[in-house]
Amino acid sequence: MGARSTKPVVGEIFELLDPNKSGFLEPGEYTQLVHFIHQDKALESIKFPELKQIDIDGDEKVSLEELSQFFAKIKIAEQQLLLMKEAIVNVLDAPYANEPNQYDSGDGEEEEDNDADFKAPHEYIRMSPSRLSNASLFTAQAKEGDDYDGHTEDGDEKSTNLGKAAAAAKRTIPKQKRKEHHIRSTKEKKTTTGSDSKDDREGFVWHAQILQDNYKNPKHCFPSGQLKLRRQRPQIKGTDFFAKLMSVKDQKNDKEGGEYWIFKSLDGGLNGWGGLNYLQLRSITYKEKGMLGNRIIRAWDSSNYAVKRRSSPARRKNKGKAKVIQSQPYPPTPEFPVEAAKNGLSVRATLVSPSWSKKGWTQDSPGHFWWYFACREASKRRVGIGTKMIRNLRNYLIREHESEPIAVRIHHFAHRYSYKRAETIKDQLVYHAGVLVEWDHRQYCTVFELGFLNGVSGYGGKSNWVVDKNAKPPGLYRAMPGCMKTPWLTDRAEVRAVDLPVKSKEEFENYLRKYSGRGLRFIDPQISESAKVRLTHRKQSDIMRYILNYILCDGKYDENFRNCQDFAADFFGFLAGLPPDKCKPFHALCRLTYKHKKYNFLYDPDI
Secondary structure, three states, rough: OOOOOOOOOOHHHHHHHHHOOOOOOOOHHHHHHHHHOOOHHHHOOOOOHHHHHHHHOOOEEEEEHHHHHHHHHHHOOHHHHHHHHHHHHHHHHHHHHHOOOOOOOOOOOOOOOOOOOOOOOOHHHHHOOOOOOOOOOOOOOOOOOOOOOOOOOOOOOOOHHHHHHHHHHHHHHHHHEEEEOOEOOHHHHHHHOOOOOOOOOEEEEEEEEEEEOOOOOOOEOOOOOOOOOOOOOEEEEEHHHHHOOEEEEEOOOOOOOOOOEEEOOOOOOOOOOOOOOOOOEEEEEEEEOOOOOOOOEEEEEEOOOOEEEEEEEEHHHOOOOOOOEEEOOOOOHHHHHHHHHOOOOOOOEEEEEEEHHHOOOOEEEEEOOEEEOOOOOHOOOOOEOOHHHHHHHHHHHHHHHHOOOEEEEEEEEEEEOOOOOOOOOOOOHOEEEEEEEEEEEEEEEEEEEEEOOOOOOOHHHOOOOOOOOOOOHHHHHOOHHHHHHHOEEEEEEEEEEEEOOOHHHHHHHHHHHHEOOOOOOOOEEEEEEEEEEEOOOOHHHHHHHHHHHHHOOOEEEEOEEEEEHHHHHHHHHHHHHHHHHHOOOOOHHHHHOOOOOOOHOOOOOOO
């Protein structure tokens, strides 16, 4: 693979990035890579040395490992590494930069394409394991604030110029936070219906669409007029929503007559999402169309005074505060806005979950970690969640007179996802990784993986590691407790464990081959390494405790710095007792900025 021109060819760069086809760069390819990266002004500051300064083993080739060691030696900033990788992928993304996003969701009265009861989360489809975030789609990761209730304009275009995009992201992020790398794509921002609250004392912020009682859009309703359940953006009829609100006195402001309103549903949660219950109503807003653009009108607010604020696109662009039109000493009773009802508009409710929801699905069992005991008898299959699963496991073993399984061998595996359509070049670069654990009883094995929070429970229980994935619904979904069933969140993580009816590495490879191929589940599945479990304490309950420690220490998901490949490398290295320099993610690009966090498995977090 020598360089044949001064401008890199897409095919050549793909060969360069594929860990299975090329693990090093020829001198001409290295020169070509440097030339390409320096084409963008945003990357001019990255200084690449001559090949002989990086070539440690003297073979006149540059491996990605040697490149990584060089960057570590000169302590290059992670942001520079990210920009460098984005620049490489930028040429790959160019042909697809303007493809419509089938998961884009509208705002206000704009229609969403929600023909199916469930739509695949981006993590479940792509997982972003190779840190190849959408090049040229740089957007600052905005946590849902309260200024304009998170409303965004839907006309954002995807720039194909990395320099401009990076500059735009830099202007958006405050200086003191630019090093945090909280960057994600416009697609992710639009598809996320929940997010972290700015207040650590609050849980996730959710947005629900409140529709008028006579709403009968066939995209969102059955012929009877009943709303379809479990939309990615929850929907509910106005009469139903306001009937389920209850007033609770604010103990802190009790002397002043303060109160807040709680959404409480006894029939399956908001829009059928069992986990969306007991939510505090924060505000009610709607979008009003005007000659100069749309305006967000706040019809009700849960703060100590009710306000009706109007904001124009110009105000939002200039970050100006909305003008207060009306205020009252205390919040009025929430109701469907009269003006919105007259104009046939729907409104949006902003709700906040309890603070403990950031740690787990229930208050008394923290930890976003679930385990599907799929290999038990059909009547005894359960999904264990959080810290309580350890106690429940021990009770089950005592009741069934069984000994506790002990982990004996582990296998680090990876695969690409299969689509019915033809693979794009980017699809061919994206790998999902996990760890398979063998137990001493040799009755079944268990797959461990990290992904988006609620990425399976919010997708109808469709997991690649269950045989009945295409059943309606799968056994996994039936076994899941209702508290787990909420829309997926792209910036939060969960760890999943599924017992698989295979007894060894060879049977697992047969399982992967059985479901490999276009339109099935896997593409290019492979086991990269295997090892014995060297931990002294390696019973099933010990493994549970380690993973609970890990996810409770850090519950965030970031496609660039904390994804499935990072977890798989940490977990495999921890169980196998590998030193930090031997713990490596599957894909070569992931290794450039990977920093192990094996220590998180050992320590009980302050919860």
